[in-house]
Amino acid sequence: MIPLVSMKGISKRFPGVHALKHVDFDLHVGEVTGLLGENGAGKSTLMKILCGVYAPDEGSILWEGKPVAFTSIRDAQNQGISIIFQEFNLCPNISVLDNLFLGRELKRGVVLDFKKMREKAKKIFSYLGVDIPLEQPVGRLSVALQQMVEIAKALLLEVKVLVMDEPTSALTEKEIAKLFQVIRDLKAQGLAIVFISHKLDEVFHITDRIVVLRDGERVGEVRTKDITEEKIVEMMVGRKLSDFFSTRTSKPSEEIVLSVDQLSGPPYIHDVSFSIRKGEILGMAGLIGAGRTETALLMIGALRPTDGRICVNRKEIHFKEPAEAVSHGIMYLSEDRKNKSLVLDMTVRENISMSILDKLSEILFTINSQKERQLCSEYISRLQIKTPSMEQRVKNLSGGNQQKVVIGRCLAVEPFVLVLDEPTRGIDVNAKAEVHRIITTLADRGVSILLISSELPEILALSDRVLVMHEGKVKAILENKNLTQEQIMQIILRKEKESYASA
Amino acid sequence: MMSVVKKVFAARESAIFLALLLLMGGIWIFAPKFLSSSNLYLVSRQISFVAIVALGELFVILSSGIDLSVGSIMGLSGVIAAGAMVSGIPIFLSVLLGLIGGMLLGFINGILISYVGIAPFIVTLGMLSFARGTILILTKGWPIINIPPVFLVIGQGDVLGVPIPVWIMLVAGVVSYFLLTFTAFGRRLYAIGGNEEAAFLSGIRVRRIKLAIYILSSLAASIVGIILVARFNSAQPDTGTGWELDAIAAAVIGGTSLSGGSGTVLGVFIGAAIMGIIRNGLVLMKVSPYWQTAIIGVIIVLAAVLDRIKNKRRA
Incomplete structure (x- = not known):
């Protein structure tokens, strides 16, 4: 034929x-x-x-x-x-x-x-x-x-x-x-x-x-x-495929580094409470529009909360803008790589060093370019970013490598809490596996991670605990032991029926 | 050596610099007087005024904003400084008052734009009208004369045969270049212009930087406004009218992108030079002044078209 x-x-x-x-x-x-x-x-x-x-x-x-x-x-x-x-x-x-x-x-x-x-x-x-x-x-x-x-x-x-x-x-x-x-x-x-x-x-x-x-x-x-x-x-x-699974080598400690208490705010976040321990990966599951990204933005001060408290190492802090969260070591990686993470016309170097220019500055506020370059080449090799040079504009990189550049920027801050919003969206299988490995390594080193992902297999493979959100509220926080995708979906759907009934 | 040559030609500014040279050559053929030292003296001084205002505008445009109030702020700071001098306040203090007055308006622009969140176009359009109105209220439409003669040297004198305003332009250029190229402030400004949301989320204090650039822009305008008082031996109530468009045009001809994130000090200087030299050349060639305005218009659009073609080839 x-x-x-x-x-x-x-x-x-x-x-x-x-x-x-x-x-x-x-x-x-x-x-x-x-x-x-x-x-x-x-x-x-x-x-x-x-x-x-x-x-x-x-x-x-x-x-x-x-x-x-x-x-x-x-x-x-x-x-x-x-x-x-x-x-x-x-x-x-x-x-x-x-x-x-x-x-x-x-x-x-x-x-x-x-x-x-x-x-x-x-x-x-x-x-x-x-x-x-x-x-x-x-x-x-x-x-x-x-x-x-x-x-x-x-x-x-x-x-x-x-x-x-x-x-x-x-x-x-x-x-x-x-x-x-x-x-x-x-x-x-x-x-x-x-x-x-x-x-x-x-x-x-x-x-x-x-x-x-x-x-x-x-x-x-x-x-x-x-x-x-x-x-x-x-x-x-x-x-x-079997090469792609990454495993944790350590368990999170009991020490709580960040807690969010009854956080509410625009557009529809209501009474969100949770805490993250040192070295823990807390997965955040939910449908698109469940309010996970907005919760993160309220947390880091990109949106103004109307109510609630955020405590870092047991001290209450109020972030007025993301810059303040960054200076406290809380870094957010956006779900929208092209529109909200990268400056596409800038180089790999400029994108990596973006959040730590203060640390690289010297007298007269000049950037120490030798220090900057050294730092960037360190992250390029550590994250295996494939780029002809650090002077390459990021728009010429593939999606996976672009994402690694953003991750490099986050790591350069040496954060103790990392909020990752859909860190593997739109990147290929290989890059995904590498990002997963980076996440687990970070947690093993004591970085606390809030992992927002719409891919349940990803959440289940990486998280210590899973928080399920729906319509701006926390529906459940579960230990990730024998947890299945079906159980999580059931929590979401069951609550959906309830809210229909109450409406 | 080869790589240096290559780098020179690859630079964004090389094309317009070449255009500038061709332009100068062309004018020289038709009006040999163009390259006489007396004409170069005049034309360089004229260029320096626009160039300094355009430098301020560059900072704002890099953030993808726009400042339409620079012309009026120029005029107002000149009126404040001249009025202060005439009423017997020491010259140095008068100049300072003029600069502070201008920067205060820039501060108001910046607060409204970055903290209240109103579009730069609207805010500075309002300021354009407000500042011009204030000038008329203060002067009742009359020029301020009897400027202390010692002060005039800033606008009329020269050092080593180069007009003082040109020296001021060079210093402003070096400072701007330093700020944009070597400091964290400059890097952050380019980042904001390239992607404001990304800059904000990665921990750059966007609002603070935006406030700073509107103050810088009004400072540059105020400096020129005050020099012009010395240049004309008076503060005219209509000084600076329409200069915002010249400043924006100089930046655009120099390759600054109105969508933010790209543009250089050198480009702005070349852009200002092209505009000044064309005006001067047309006068020397005895072309009707009505034509000048039309031709400048063509040049602005042509520059944008060339930039577009160049960018397309790159992509």
């Missing part, structure tokens, strides 16, 4: 990187193909070539066996290829309806045909099983609904090939289930679908075939039902 789309021998170079090396990639009618690989393996580049964003340096694209060349996204769309990018392409200030038909409005003469557009939009939303008000500005929708609008937008076109880049990262379990139903439906209608995700269980659940990329090369193509998760991970990273 001739594949619907066949990419043959695709190569692409960017300055300094060989992003794709002779990659073959086929798509068949009525099939879901999973595209897997670490960050930087070339998945996005390959998809951008398929959708006409980039032109390949070598290789060709065949459509039902005939060569085609796309010079723009519109070209590819006309052929029937639609992509849902990882970052949304929606205008937050204009309505759902306007977003759906942006750039391809339906007209009657010169005026817009709102009636027809509204009809079409309603039809597609009811097909997707969501009820989204068409006049609402997109920015006011939840991230999950925005994702649905993005999907609806793609389906409005005459689609034959649909590429979904991390479509589930913002969705809840329920919404993911709905999305999968839609994918199965589309598949039955004969669409060829590409599904890109970091979540292996989803890939195994929904795909028919899996193509694995590593360092710009195609490692292999397998039928999903013939392979195990371990084998896939091995293909992706080139080594065995």
